[in-house]
Amino acid sequence: MQVADLLGCVTEITLFDPTIYIFMEEKMSLAQVVHRMSTDRDFAAQWKLDPEGALAQRGLRLSKEELDFLKVGLKRRDPEVDLSDIVKKAANWR
Amino acid sequence: MIEQVWRKSGAWPEFIEVMRLALRSKSEGGRDPSLWASLPGMCCQAAGGEAQWADPVAAAWLLFFAAAHLMDSVEDQDEPDPWWAAQGPGLALNAATGLYFSACLALQELNNLPIPYEAQRAAAVQVLQPFLLMSSGQYVDFNTPKPTLDEYWRIAGAKSGAFFSLACQAGARLATDQPQALQGFQQFGLNIGLLVQILDDLADYRALTEQKGAVDARGLLRSLPAAYLREVCTNEAIERFHGLVWKASENPGALGEIIQIIEQNGGALYLLAELDKRRSLALAGLKRAARSSPARDALVALLDKLQAPST
Numbered sequence: 001m002q003v004a005d006l007l008g009c010v011t012e013i014t015l016f017d018p019t020i021y022i023f024m025e026e027k028m029s030l031a032q033v034v035h036r037m038s039t040d041r042d043f044a045a046q047w048k049l050d051p052e053g054a055l056a057q058r059g060l061r062l063s064k065e066e067l068d069f070l071k072v073g074l075k076r077r078d079p080e081v082d083l084s085d086i087v088k089k090a091a092n093w094r
Numbered sequence: 095m096i097e098q099v100w101r102k103s104g105a106w107p108e109f110i111e112v113m114r115l116a117l118r119s120k121s122e123g124g125r126d127p128s129l130w131a132s133l134p135g136m137c138c139q140a141a142g143g144e145a146q147w148a149d150p151v152a153a154a155w156l157l158f159f160a161a162a163h164l165m166d167s168v169e170d171q172d173e174p175d176p177w178w179a180a181q182g183p184g185l186a187l188n189a190a191t192g193l194y195f196s197a198c199l200a201l202q203e204l205n206n207l208p209i210p211y212e213a214q215r216a217a218a219v220q221v222l223q224p225f226l227l228m229s230s231g232q233y234v235d236f237n238t239p240k241p242t243l244d245e246y247w248r249i250a251g252a253k254s255g256a257f258f259s260l261a262c263q264a265g266a267r268l269a270t271d272q273p274q275a276l277q278g279f280q281q282f283g284l285n286i287g288l289l290v291q292i293l294d295d296l297a298d299y300r301a302l303t304e305q306k307g308a309v310d311a312r313g314l315l316r317s318l319p320a321a322y323l324r325e326v327c328t329n330e331a332i333e334r335f336h337g338l339v340w341k342a343s344e345n346p347g348a349l350g351e352i353i354q355i356i357e358q359n360g361g362a363l364y365l366l367a368e369l370d371k372r373r374s375l376a377l378a379g380l381k382r383a384a385r386s387s388p389a390r391d392a393l394v395a396l397l398d399k400l401q402a403p404s405t
Contacts, residue, residue: 030367031243035326038360065374069367081362083319083353084303086369090296 029060033070095153099199109192115177116189117160127163129396131156133258133286134265136396137279139389140380143209143269150203151264154221157200159257161193162228169236170312198222204268213268220264224256231256239315240336246321250291251284258287266383278383282393285376289400292318292369302342302349309342309349318368319361327359373401 033055036043046054051071055062062070096117100110131152135145167174168183168190178185201221204214231252238245262283263276270276295317301309314320315336323335335355338348356362376397384390 030371031322031325031364034360034364034367038358038363063371065371065378066367068374069370073370081357081366083299083357083362083365086362086365087296087299087303090293091300 029055030062030066033060033062033066037070095149095200095203096157096196099153099196099203103196103199105192112177112185112189113192113196115175116164116186116193117156119160119163119175119177127156127159129399130258130261130290131159133261133283133393133396136389136393137262137265137282137383138268140384140387140393141266141269141275141279142384145389147207147209147268148265150200150207151217151221151261151268153200153203154197155261157193157197158221158225161190161197162257164190164193166232169232207268209268213271216271217264217267220267221260224260227252228256235316239312240324241316241321243321243325246316246318250288254287254291254294255284256287258290259283262286275383278379278381281379282376282383283379285372285379286397286400289369289372289376292365292372293400295319296365302352305346305349309339311339311342314339314342314352319356319365322361322364323356323359327355331355331359369401373397 036058037047038044043054043058046057047070051067054060100113105113134148134151134155138148138151139145164186166172168186174182174186178189201218204218207214231249234245235241235249235253238249241249259280260283262279266276266279295313298310298313298317299319302314320335320339324332327335335352338352338355342348342352377394380390380393380397
């Protein structure tokens with residue numbers, strides 16, 4: 001395989017920039033929503049009753065995966081989210 | 095395969111031994127990257143090929159990983175591994191150079207595979223092409239000591255995301271040229287890479303949460319929790335956080351307050367949400383890429399080792 005062959009092949013490949021993919025996601029508001037859930041009692045109360053309404057009222061948008069976690073996944077965990085627990089679990093991954 | 099590449103290369107035995115030592119160095123947090131070197135073969139198999147077709151890609155990936163880890167250590171002025179502590183960073187860079195060229199030679203072994211030439215060529219390019227993107231990410235990382243949240247994700251995507259994405263996509267490309275499948279493997283690998291990056295960031299917080307060991311202030315300021323705080327907190331809170339991080343090594347009292355700031359502002363919840371989201375996106379990519387099979391199940395099991403489901 002020669003270098004010229006490799007260079008010739010470049011035009012056949014769809015050059016995918018994963019950073020574009022990241023950017024598209026981050027236009028959504030996960031950080032803002034999580035911050036409000038943690039610091040804004042009114043938002044947190046409204047979130048419990050009507051998450052979609054709480055978001056819409058403030059012009060916030062979440063992806064399907066983010067909404068699924070905050071609506072459903074979070075309920076299956078301990079209510080208090082502890083950084084040291086997360087760090088301990090992270091230490092065990094291989 | 096790596097030993098075979100070195101034997102055929104004409105490299106001197108003493109230099110091969112140095113490269114061998116470099117290859118054995120663990121990544122940050124003592125993790126062994128050879129687990130991840132199985133990704134190309136697993137993705138090739140899940141895409142309908144034979145796992146061993148991806149051996150050259152796996153060897154190249156592992157060599158590139160070791161080289162990049164060494165370069166990172168030198169750039170970040172980390173504690174040197176024993177084998178280069180005496181001679182200094184020059185030896186580390188010498189070894190990294192050898193590993194990079196060894197990786198290129200390993201990719202030449204694709205020529206010997208019983209698969210179409212176009213697939214061999216395309217897989218080789220898919221390994222090599224992202225490296226300028228990854229180097230760009232490293233350059234920006236180097237020059238951005240306190241990234242915003244957008245900058246954090248952009249850098250993480252270009253570095254770890256792209257690196258794991260190439261392992262998966264190049265392995266799969268040996269078995270298929272279907273765009274939907276390749277994009278699915280790309281998405282799977284990208285999100286695995288981002289999970290690895292988040293978990294590596296969290297390793298920097300062990301000293302804080304266990305209140306022992308040296309605090310890496312520069313690492314903490316580049317981490318996802320710090321970038322998150324910069325996104326959501328007031329300037330005053332951000333400056334306070336930065337000040338505490340710089341003081342943390344000398345002032346144990348600062349450690350508890352750093353953790354408190356992160357937790358009170360939802361930083362821990364944000365980490366959980368991102369970990370879960372990346373897992374979901376990785377799974378979605380895999381489902382798009384390949385039909386249900388033992389090979390696909392093995393990839394899910396690998397993902398579960400990294401991030402167990404929240405449900």
